[in-house]
Amino acid sequence: MTMSLLGNIIWLIFGGFMTGLGYIIGGLGTCLTIIGIPFGLAAINLGIATFTPFGKKIVTSPRADSTLTFIFNVIWLIFFGWGIAFFHLIWGLILAITIVGLPFAKQHFKLMVLALMPFGRDLVRP
Template sequence: MKILGNLIWLLFGGFAIFLEYMLAGIALCITIVGIPFGIQSFKLGILALWPFGQKIEYMDYAPGCLSTVMNIIWLLIGGIWIMLTHVLFGLLLGITIIGIPWAKQHFKMASLALTPFGRRIV
């Protein structure tokens, strides 16, 4: 079921989201200051490519203070808008019974888009 859900996800916008996150990650990695944010964009892109069957968990070895500061900067720069986009798509897909699995994936991505530092995809 995971493979079928991922294939349908890819056909109906998942690949486009993946490309957007990868291009944003490359653009952010051009400067030295933007490299940590580019890495987080790559993390979101990997989840956008194949979301079914993946979990997001907190890293127990993440530096707390640095992760918090980086999450605040991420939130102010654009994380809130990315999260709101995923929530909007999740709400629109959640209206229909057929779209509920894809809505759950958007909500999972919204959680990671809000605070990506200190988390990993398993």
């Protein structure tokens, strides 16, 4: 728990806060349209999860197998997910160059998976 706390503090100082804030601002902007509300809420949830990713894991919710969740994930992937996941991939690869950056790269790779298809998945403390 102490390492997760330390990791989250360092994460927030060196970019995690701005990343999470970007997700939340983008989500609020997407919520301005009625059609965009589910996608905006997903972005806001990603932003909240991005603030403290250390010590958490991705879990699949019971509603993950529904047709609506699949449709939302496909729409998200086409319009938002691939770009967000790409940036998490790039930052993860950059951070993986150094030994010190490996734990942070791991968090970016975790968030990349969540950013690809966020509907039906949550980042929770085990």
